[in-house]
Amino acid sequence: MDAPTGSGANHLEANSLPAEETVNDTATMPNDHSIHDGESVTSSPSVGRTFTVDPSLLASSNGKYTTTPSDNAVNGNLDPSHSGTTDQIEATTNGVQQLAVDASTAAAGESTSMGVGAAKKKSKSKKKSKSQRGLTAPTGFEEFYVDAPLTPAEYEVEKELYDPELPFSQRLEVAIQRFCARRNMDSDRKDVFDKYLALGGISAGPKQFSGGLDANAMSDMSAADIALMKATHFVDIDKYGGEQAYEVDFVACAKTFFSSRVPQLYYLSSVNSVKDVKAKTNIIRNFLKYLLHHDVCPEYKSQVIAACDICNLTDQELPKTMKAQSYFPGDFQTACSEIFGGIYQGKYARNPHWAPDAESYAGMSPEDAHRTFKIGLAAQASDEVTKRYREQNAAGNLETLKVYNACLEITELLPADDGIRRFYAKHPAAKGLSALGRLKAKSWDPPFKPFRDLTAEERLAETKSPMELYEFLVEDYVLDNCFIGMKFETTVHDLSFGLKFFDNISGVFCSFYGTIPNERLIGWRKPEDEPLGPREKNIIASALEDVVGGEEEGTAVLAAPRGDGVNSEDIEEAW
Numbered sequence: 001m002d003a004p005t006g007s008g009a010n011h012l013e014a015n016s017l018p019a020e021e022t023v024n025d026t027a028t029m030p031n032d033h034s035i036h037d038g039e040s041v042t043s044s045p046s047v048g049r050t051f052t053v054d055p056s057l058l059a060s061s062n063g064k065y066t067t068t069p070s071d072n073a074v075n076g077n078l079d080p081s082h083s084g085t086t087d088q089i090e091a092t093t094n095g096v097q098q099l100a101v102d103a104s105t106a107a108a109g110e111s112t113s114m115g116v117g118a119a120k121k122k123s124k125s126k127k128k129s130k131s132q133r134g135l136t137a138p139t140g141f142e143e144f145y146v147d148a149p150l151t152p153a154e155y156e157v158e159k160e161l162y163d164p165e166l167p168f169s170q171r172l173e174v175a176i177q178r179f180c181a182r183r184n185m186d187s188d189r190k191d192v193f194d195k196y197l198a199l200g201g202i203s204a205g206p207k208q209f210s211g212g213l214d215a216n217a218m219s220d221m222s223a224a225d226i227a228l229m230k231a232t233h234f235v236d237i238d239k240y241g242g243e244q245a246y247e248v249d250f251v252a253c254a255k256t257f258f259s260s261r262v263p264q265l266y267y268l269s270s271v272n273s274v275k276d277v278k279a280k281t282n283i284i285r286n287f288l289k290y291l292l293h294h295d296v297c298p299e300y301k302s303q304v305i306a307a308c309d310i311c312n313l314t315d316q317e318l319p320k321t322m323k324a325q326s327y328f329p330g331d332f333q334t335a336c337s338e339i340f341g342g343i344y345q346g347k348y349a350r351n352p353h354w355a356p357d358a359e360s361y362a363g364m365s366p367e368d369a370h371r372t373f374k375i376g377l378a379a380q381a382s383d384e385v386t387k388r389y390r391e392q393n394a395a396g397n398l399e400t401l402k403v404y405n406a407c408l409e410i411t412e413l414l415p416a417d418d419g420i421r422r423f424y425a426k427h428p429a430a431k432g433l434s435a436l437g438r439l440k441a442k443s444w445d446p447p448f449k450p451f452r453d454l455t456a457e458e459r460l461a462e463t464k465s466p467m468e469l470y471e472f473l474v475e476d477y478v479l480d481n482c483f484i485g486m487k488f489e490t491t492v493h494d495l496s497f498g499l500k501f502f503d504n505i506s507g508v509f510c511s512f513y514g515t516i517p518n519e520r521l522i523g524w525r526k527p528e529d530e531p532l533g534p535r536e537k538n539i540i541a542s543a544l545e546d547v548v549g550g551e552e553e554g555t556a557v558l559a560a561p562r563g564d565g566v567n568s569e570d571i572e573e574a575w
Helices: 086-107 152-161 168-181 187-199 215-219 223-230 250-265 273-293 298-327 331-339 366-380 383-395 418-426 456-464 517-521 534-544 568-574
Strands: 064-066 083-085 111-113 116-119 202-204 233-235 400-414 436-443 469-475 487-495 500-509
Touching: 152 168, 168 202, 168 233, 168 273, 187 202, 187 250, 187 273, 250 273, 250 298, 250 517, 273 298, 298 500, 331 366, 331 469, 331 487, 331 500, 366 383, 366 418, 366 436, 400 469, 469 500
Parallel strands: none
Antiparallel strands: 064 083, 111 116, 202 233, 400 436, 400 487, 436 469, 487 500
16 A cells, blocks of 8 residues: 555554554665555664554554554553554654664664664774884884994094094083984883983983074084084083083993992882893993994093993892892891891781781791701801800800991802701701801991091001901802892891891892992082071061052052061062
8 A cells, every 4th residue: 555645644544554564673664655565664673673563453443553562662662552542553653664764864874773863973093003103113222232334424424423522521412312312212211311311410401591493593503513402411510510520430320320229219129120120221231332332432432331341230130139138138047036136026926817817927936936046056057156055045144245237248158068958858847947058248338338537546457457257047048149249238146155147137239339429419409699598588488478569569568577687678678
């Protein structure tokens, strides 16, 4: 049956309804919106609702008809047993035709939704690959990266830039600027590099009052002048009293940076210490090799090569100092500290309420401490020390003679021999204990040691006095992370029967540990010519709070004096 036209085109007469009409999601609405016998009419494939008119439920006596949709609703508001008038069926048919219109619109590439106006889909932009974003490009810090050989033109340019007749500070500023331009400096690398330069007296940031660079100005300048004007790192001559006050020492800067500054500024995990340390030494080593490759400072070539060796030595020693600091003092030293009143005495807590699954929180239980101490004493102590211990222990006069802070340098490492290992393996009381070795050390004068006001005679006598030697019993797993020349600061206890032990570790350092005066001047600013004292500043600041604006522009009226010794002339001058 053809659908009527005009204003009543969407109206279905009761007598013209076919026996059964079905709306499902398997066919397409005809363009003339006709409903034929036995045909299926659909809206959009995404709708998925079916509408059926059952002839057995039609009742023409009262003009009402009952619809039985196979889904809960055609338009979302009809229940399975809803009865409606002809107008309601007309509204339902309108909805079916609207669905067909939506389906044709969807075929044209637009998005449709039931009962909601059509909206265009936003096209998703494809994510760029790492290569397109430049993340896979060479950074210049790869392990086997080398700079390409210079061309004749580049050689002539650098011959002018790094002329030995130019001041060293100027050549260094240009070299730093060109190095940064040829390397991919991310935020982490730049942070390490800037801190290294700051330690060496080189500040980072734009030069003030140098003016901008335009095309006209650059056309009359040489390559050396342009590079110097573009430099963002410069030697802060005013801070150190002029260029003549500088002492060029690449080795001292490298030693201080890696042994003192890096452990202070960066967290170096004992687990990933090797990777973390190499990431930092690679930056400085790369810069030093750049200076050698481009012949920036031939007069300091030997120093630059020695500084590269410090970088290589840092890769070996600094990770071990991080691990040794976490393993020190070892089980035997902890046991001595628990028994003889050291820092670990009374620190043990078995199954504390805040960590019920933990075996111990800190320290060592008294039972384990005595077992560890006696087994270690029997395995490694000399006969004389063992005899004294037995005698004093029987008499009950074991005591600590002396407790003092000491800075020590390791001179010899003696791991446990095969006999001691067999003793620990076979003795029933040594189950679960690590074999003991020996650590020998000597006293060390650190750079941070406080100055001692001694007379010339006392200082001479101190230099001639024999150096004190130390020997400690330490487990092999601790000795594996130590090396000859390693330095550490600790608290030493001298016991009455001839044994020494240490417990409180203040710091562990590389063999080349050192400091330079530049470290104290980091962040320094030139003071005012005539600085005001704290009292004068507070008084003037309080007086200025009482200043009120005058009636005329540019005038001010001061409040009455406070009686604190500052007159109105001083305040007017500050104002």
